[in-house]
Each structure stands twice: as structure tokens, then as C-alpha cells.
Amino acid sequence: MRHELVTDAVDQFAGIGFGHLAGRVSGDVPYETVVLLAEWMAWSFVLDDQHDHLIRNGQLAAWRPVVGAITEYLGTGRIDHAPARGNPLVRGFTELCDRILAGLSEPAAARFRAHFRLVLGSLDQEAGNRRADGRPTVEEYVLLRRHSAQLLPMMDMVEAGLGIDLPQRIHDLPELRDLVASALDVIGWENDVFSLPKEHSCGDNNNLVSLTATWERCSLDDALRAVEERIHARIEDYLDCRQRLFQTLDGGEGTDPALRTQVARCVRSYEDWMIGADLWQRYECTRYRDERFAAGLESAYTRPDLVSVA
16 A cells, blocks of 8 residues: 555455455446545555554554544644654545545535544444453444444445435435444444454454354354344345335425435445445455454554554
8 A cells, every 4th residue: 555554465455355345335436436435445444453453452542643633634634743644544544535525515524524433433432342341232232333344434435426415304314324224234243244253263342243142141153143143134124124215205205306316326325335245255355264364363464563653
């Protein structure tokens, strides 16, 4: 990466297949948007792995200047602290953020900023969950996972690339909020199934299967089957939410045919995300099959010094 976020084990990092994932979930957006999404995904994987490195090594104090600089930039468009401004992780964020926001309307940009603040907050929650006394309930984890998967800002990018810019009153519809939540749950829980070997091996509590085994006092195999059943049920929830959403629109909220078409395209995009993420994990991403990852070890491309200069 041009910001030197990854300098070693580049092939292992490329095996994540973020380009494949971006292509699978983007529908018919312009090529430039797919590339930008792939770059953002690559940065997001580094962010997640770097945060995990700091947790493992008891160095979370080093995280504060990094997340502080990113949060400041989201709010003001500038970073006053020069050392943080020069950090590769922060520098990569500011460049990508500028390019992303340039392609969003003002309301969409506000949603992107708000969604990414939730992502940053979820990382702090995940760190707390790694403490000996920090195991969340299943219900608490479900809410956390909707943001720790980092999907909402990416969905904002794809919607903009598709020319979708729904008014806030549509975003605020309970039926649409329920639809989005169910899609996020399906994707996040499926990812927990694929990433279970790594997270269980290193004692990471942030996994629905592990938490189900703990709170239900059952084996991992039984917990895995329970989560798979829960995913299937959540897909049914999604289909029910989709039906209720269009019933609401047809009842008066979306009588404008152009608006209804936009909502329908947005809904298809959520389905692209669910299907695309599943296919990517099964067939294109080596991250969850890599022996080092499955053994609970850090990724070989993680830079231990990456945030030390912030």
C-alpha cells in the first residue's frame, strides 16, 4: 500500500481478497467507486488488525492519539496534532476520507461520518470485551456486531455509487431500519462462523458462536449449529422486513414512483452485500483458511510500530 501500512507478507495481505469483495457487493457502480471501496476495505482490515495487535500487547494507550486524530478529522476536516497527522494509518484515512466524501451528498456524508464514529466506538467496546470480566451478553454483542463489521460506511459508498440518495424520512422508517439491521446481522454472524477458529484460539470473546457456547453452556459444535439456525431465521426476518417496507411505501410513504424505485434498488444492494460477502468468504478470501490466522496468531503483515509514531 502506498502509505506503507503493509510492508511485509504482502501476498498474505492480498489474499484477503478485498478487491473481490468490493466487486461482489457493488452492483453496477462505476469502476472508480469499486476501486475506492476496495482501498477503503484494505485500510479497514489494517485498522482492525492493528487494533487487535495493540490489545494483544497491552498497548491500547497508543490507540488514543490515532483514533483521536481520525475523530477530529471526521468532525473538522483537519488534524492539529502534527505527529498524529504524519502517522501512516491516519494519513491513509484522511486521503481516503476526502475522496469518499467528495462523492457523497451532504446528507450522505453526514451519515458516513456518523456511521464511522460508531465503528470507532465499537472497536473500543471490543477491546473492553477482551478483558477477563468483559464478556458481553449475546444481546449486547448483536448490537455491537452491527458496527464492528464496519459495513455501514461501505454501504453508504455503494449507495452513492448507484445514484441512490434516499431522503432522511425514508432512512428513519422503522421498516427500513429493521431491514438494514437484519442484513447486518446475517453478514456479521456468518463472518463469525468463518472467523471462529482464529478468535476461539486466541481467547477473543467477540464472536457469536463463542458467546453462545458460554451463555448457553453448550459445546462449540452445538453453538455453531445454533448460530447457523439463527442466521437462517434472520434471513426470514429480512424477507419479512422487506415485505413490510414495501407495504408501508405503497400505503403512502413512497407514492412517488421514482422514490420507490430508489428504495427497491437500495434493497437489492443489501442483498448484494449478503450474497457477495458469503461468496467472498467461501471462495475468494484466504484470511479464514490461513494456518497462522486459524491458530490465533497475528497476521504476518501487521506492523508493530505502525501507531507508535502517533
